[in-house]
Amino acid sequence: MPIALKPGSLKDPEIAALFRTEDPESYFADLREIGHGSFGAKWNDIVKEVKFLKNLRHENIVEFKACFLKDHTCWLVMEYCVGSASDILEVHKKPLREQEISAICQQVLHGLRYLHSLGRIHRDVKAGNILLTDSGVVKLADFGSASLVCPAQSFVGTPYWMAPEVILAMDEGRYNDRADVWSLGITCIELGTEKKPPFFNMNAMSALYHIAQNDSPSLPVGSWSSDFHDFVDQCLIKDPALRFSTETCLLHPFISSARPASILFDLIQRTKLLVRDLDHFQYRKLRKLMYLDEQQSGSSAEVSSLDSEDIDSVDDDLCAESASSRSDSYTSTQSLCGAMRSSITSVSSLKKAQRSLVPIVPLADDSTTSPLSRTPPPSGSVDTDTDTDVTPPRPSLTPTAKTASMEMNHEQQQQQQHQQQQQEQQQQLSIVGPRRRKEEILAWRRSRFATIRPTVTIAREQTEYAAENNMHEQMSGYKRMRREHQKELKQLEEKFNSEMDNLKMKLDREYENLLLQFHKEMDKLHVTHRQELDKRLKTNEELERKLRKAIVQQQEVEMKALQMQLKKEYKVNKERLKQELKMENSSKSFVEGNLKTSKQNHLHVQAEAENRLIADHKFYLDFEIRKLKRRRLLHYHQLEQDLIREELGVRGRQLQSAHTLLRRHHELTRDLEMRQLNSLQNLRCQHLQKQHASELQNQQAYMKRVQDELRKKHAMQVKQQPKELKQKELQIRRQFRQAVKTQTRQYKLLQLQLTQDLPKDEQREVVARLKDEQKRKLALLAEQYEGSIGEMMEKQTVQLETWQEEEARQTKDKLNEELELLMAFQSKQRMQMDQHHEREKGRLNEKVSLRLAVLENKMDDEVTQFERERQDRLNQLQTRQNQELDVFDQASIHLGFSLIALSASSSSTSTASGSSSSATAVANKPGVINSASIQDAIHQQPTTDNSFQANNDMNYWKKIIEKSIRYK
Template identity: 45%
Template sequence: MLPDAELSSHDAEPNYPQPVFSIKVYIYFTLTCFCRYVSVIHYVKAGNILLTEPGQVKLADFGSASIASPANSFVGTPYWMAPEVILAMDEGQYEGKVDIWSLGITCIELAERKPPLFNMNAMSALYHIAQNDSPTLQSNEWSDAFRSFVDYCLLKIAQDRPSSAELLRHEFVRRERPPRVLIDLIQRTKDAVRELDNLQYRKMKKILYQEKHNGPMGESQEEEEDGDQAGCKMNSLGSNHSIPSTSVSTGSQSSSVNSLQEVQDDSCAELHHDYDSTLESSTHHKKDHQFIRDDLPHRDHRSDLRPSSSERAQAHNYKNRERFTTIKSASLVTRQIHEHEQENELREQMSGYKRMRRQHQKQLIALENKLKAEMDEHRLKLQKELETHANNAFIELEKLAKKHVMQTDKEMKTLAADEKKFQQQIMVQQKKELTNFLDNQKKQYKLCKEKIKEEMSEDHSTPKKEKQERLSKHKENIQHSQAEEEAQLLGQQRTFYDRNCRAFKRKIIIKKHEFEQEQLREELNKKKTQKEMEHAMLIRQDESTQELEHRQLKTLQKLRMDLIRLQHQTELENQIEYNNRRERELHRKHVLELRQQPKNLKAMELQIKKQFQDTCKVQTKQYKALRHHQLEVTPKSEHKTVLKALKDEQTRKLAILAEQYEQSINEMMASQALRLDEAQEAECQALRQQLQQEMELLNAYQSKIKIQTEAQHEREQQKLEQKVSLRRAHLEQKIEEELASLQKERTDRIKHLLDRQEREIDAFDMESLRMGFNNLGALDYPKDDYR
């Protein structure tokens, strides 16, 4: 693989004239990847963009990428997280525009050497990102197009954030880019790293040479050390912003230092081999993405310094095969490993926090599924109950219909028997009347015959033949009169029979109609009773469903509040643990400073002593020159006096100088102690203020989350109340509509029955009228006539 390195390490030089062009190349490549793979959620940052030696850009570290859109996982690097990712556990899902936010944060990282809020605790940064405004570029040296691009990427609302295709049309991306800016930048970085490694090599060689010969360091070595320190300072400045994240994979933060193995002599290689073994044993779990420095050409002319052991070379080649090359310096790699090890605890804390959030989400999902299954079972039970009631009602109506058929048949038979009985009763009565009438006629005939015979017997003047003819004529008249009376009686009886039978049949029809009306009323009343029972069941089911919904909502909200309290308690514990760790680290630093202070004071005292010695040497030289001059200009007889005076003057000046030396030592110690105390107190005060601000930020965030959760619960309660009231209103409306429909059916069926019965009566009366019978309804017969 070609020597790759993060884009952030290439932009490390602050004096590079056009670092913004490397930002543009990165942005252009990233946006092109987004357009090509629109469904991949990657959580980009500068550390995940690699540059090859020819200037090619590579997108790396897909460990937390997701092909699902929308996603709802809570993963990623905190400082590059979009607000919707942080709130994913509370507000649901998010889409691929989180990468647009990460792109904007990466632009700020490349421009300002670190992402926003990087000096803040990672947990506190989460709270800050979730509730505060979007970050912006702090410096005014950037162009308006770049500032507009960053602000466009960092829109707080995800829906307002642009897509990658829209960003590719932005003015900042469409501007012309120099073709060789990345190649020149990579070459400058490689040269700087090579020079830095050479300085480190010379420094190690001097240390080993000094230990071997136990000799003092010359001025040239001191100059080299000064140059080496300057190189280290430049390296520290250049890699200021390349700080490992708290949530990236472990392997992407670690690397091994093997440049010394390639450039040192046997003793140096042995020393470095021991150090490398110790380092690898402490970071053996990070070997999946280790980095080594690029093999630089300068090692060829120092082949005599390489280890001569073949086993050492084989082990070295084996380790190189497990890694891929980079152009980071050895000191930078070592410092990053040290920082990475220091942040293990914070990373574990963040991992535990993420696991807790995922566990909380699983608990909520499990409870929601359980409540949903319970609600489905409840609704299925109610549906079965309603179906059972409908089936029972249908069966009851079928039984009632069969009962009505049987009752109708029985009633029809009864009415037919009554009609037949009524007809027979009339016929018997008329037969009796006819018999009596004939008997009376016979009696009247006999009386009339005897009366005529008496009259004829008294009349002796009338001839017998005439009497016989007269008697025969009277008999014929009587018989004819009786025959007419009999015929009239039979006609009256026939008319009476037909009229009364017709009237009785009309009454039978009315009875039948009344029976039909009674059956219809019974059927309609039965339907009404069943419908009322169904409505009562629906109301009872709605009330039970409402009670279950309120109970489930209360259970879900209680669990959510319990989890939020547990989450807030964990966040507070993590923050307190972080505060205690920061205070311990600061205390440890102060203790080390206090332990180091005697050495520093000793060094400063030696420096003052050296200055005093130099001053003494100067005064001694001046004293010798003055003595020589005085002895030359003074007579020989006065030499003793002059020498004594000069000696006294020298002693006095040396005493003054000694007093100044003691005073300087005391002042230096006092000032250094005071300066150290003041510096440590200032650091403590600054740390307390920072931790207090982070704690206040956490409290504000938790209060906001609690208020939002309570507001969400209130909205859920209101939504449920609205849903329940709307469902109850629909149920009541349905009940009213069904009752109205039932009443309409009742009215229509009764009206239809009455109309049909009225038509039957009218048709019967019209037929009776054609038969010569009218006003049949006015006839009143005794009950014993036909009952």
């Protein structure tokens, strides 16, 4: 049996096919780290994202080129883009025009529609993730937060762009692809106001509560059209069911309105020109600083040796660095800053500081390919989630990840003609030496790589990322805590489901065992009843056989007694006849004739008597057997009634026991549900307390950080105040010197005018008077100078202290207001949780009550059905027994028996004693002839023999009956 491979194992052919085994350094240069994970790398997440990207093919989604795996390091090569929408805002320092926003949103919606059609969610739509190519094509990027399933439930995304349902997903349920539409609406506000998204000046924790519980933000009132306002409002509807989908958004007038086809291309070109000017300005500023530094250090001769060729090469290197991707800009900017800090002393050192690697050999399939380069994640961005999410590619086994940076842009007009040139260059590069290759690559970079990201912006982003990293870690820790809470709740729910399933299985098994026990008990009872009935049938047959035997024996005795009686009577009659004949002295022949006639008469009477007796015996036997059968039939019916009552009683007790068990099961289930609900609610309360404590801790840390930064800022201002005061003092001093010089010149002119016509004696007096007046005015000017300096210093100090105090007070009030809002939101959340818990308890009580009512109704129905079935079975048994008795009585009547006699005999017997005692009494008196029965039987004979009437046979039979009575 083959061993199952671990998930994500490279031995799996499907996983191995995602990565190329070539050395990426043979294809790309300038390889450096562009990001790192906060909590370590996850190989499975890398595999998920590569699978995610490899299956995406759309014009408005950044294209996946290749993925290399070398020395446990993953290299991901993506389509090159010149920058993002946020870069354009940063460069122009003003909002985009409405038509430009409409064009960007239209292409973004096409990309989102493609993703949503595949059942996926981006979950991090913002201006920083909307990239643009050199030809003006919009590309969606950064699928590190994307979800492979829709709907999802993970707390993933950048806080300020999150939809309310995403924030509340862990507490209230799932969300769908409409969350991307909300993020697009926030992005429209971001692009249309040149500002960050709403609540960006708040702490991320407070922003989450504001987004989830406050009204939807809207586009600020300005020069925007009503279509733009309506589009943003429709995208920012809080109810996802009422919010526009991507299909509906594409049909909105703001998106479908006519606009120039080259509007984005023109925007890119304007931005690139502005970036180039900014970079050249920064370079000229740097060169001036270098020149001044060289002058101060006494090495100006080396700087003056810079020829025009070196300056051009340095300029080209700086332009190439400014045209690099974000990752290149980080490293090159660090090198540039390092060179500035170390007071660069030569152009060669600057070149060394600014040198960066370039592509060695481009990919054969696309010359515009560039590795994925991503800006540092903003505060609170999320990289992993608990659903089927995709994380940005990070190192699998090494602490840092390198990403190939192949700096190219899309110039669709020149693409075809450059492809052939590039193929020729690839052939030539494999032949020419290293020097020729570097020259061609440098020329390629100068001509082909221009971005819309100024070097100053890249440097600032690098420093801002270091400042935001703390907030990013806080937010990541907060989201990790939320995911852990969700995992704990999910595990607890799974545990509760398992407990409930086990309890249900146990109760079902107990109920099934009880039903099985009932079934066995009923089967055993049925067998016992069947045996009793069979035994009763056998007993009836035995009693009938014994009764028949006893009656037959008695009738044989009676026949013999009758024969002996007739024989004795014949002898007596014969002797009497002889005596009478003898007294009459009859002849012998006469006597013999009379005797013979008497004998014949006797034999005839004897035969008639025997026949009569046999008929009576047969009638009596049939009557007694019929009477016994009827009596035993009634007893058998009574037994059946007793047995079915016993069976129904047992079934009633079983039904009652089953109902008692069901009620106990209901109580056990209710108790377990109550315990589980209490445990779940307690865990939620604990999680909420931890969440609130974490939020307060993060808010307090945020407040402390803001206050510390403000104190540092104020300290820096106080530290810099003497310099500023000195500069202003120098300015006032220059003004004073200028005033003194002016006044001196004026006095000289005045002295010249006054003394040119006066004699020397008077001139001395005038000169002395003018000098005294000049000294007095200069003293006044000096006093005014000192007063101006003191007033300026006092004013600046007071203004600085007042401004700092006001700023500190405003900052403190703002932070306290945010803290109060956070605490208010937390109190509201606790109240909502308590209300939710009460509703859950109410719903559970309603559910339990409904289930109990259903159970009671079911049991009542079962009892009613049982009573109905019981009555039906009793009625059916009674009907069947009545039919059997009617059939028996009809047969008895047909046989000539009196139904009254049979009923009276059966009733008297059945009322006198039980069925078994009656049978025993009959069995103990075999052959007994009931005179009333015989008389009834005789009277019921349809005809009477006339010969017996003629010969007074009635008297004869009366005698026989009397003898029988005496015999009895």
